[in-house]
Amino acid sequence: MAKRNNWKNRDGVVYSTNDQYDYDYNDAPEQDTLAASEQHLRVQLDKKARGGKQVTLITGFIGSADDLKELGKLLKSKCGVGGSAKDGEILIQGDFRKKVAEVLIQKGYRTKTVG
Secondary structure: OOOOOOHHHOOOOOOOOOOOOOOOOOOOOOOOOOOHHHOEEEEEEEOOOOOOOOEEEEEOOOOOHHHHHHHHHHHHHHHOOOEEEEOOEEEEEOOOHHHHHHHHHHOOOEEEEEO
16 A cells, blocks of 8 residues: 655645655754753843834744743743743743843843843
């Protein structure tokens, strides 16, 4: 019986006449998380494309998505507000630059407050 490929997940391949063809899904390995002392995080206030609402934006995190979400969860709980953590960025609702920087420094991260 022939191996069935999920054709819906193929980007850019239209058709192959080769019976032995196996599509490469380009699953990139997840990046290892650097130690807190090696991370250089930027803490800044951002209002772009948010309807005038202010958010504290933390960028520069190098590591796995799970570690990013864990750090985001810690910062959200320390500030007592909502937010999100995805694509290497953490968003905290409101202007909490000083508090976020203090928490990150206590955890051993190198931070730079911008703006």
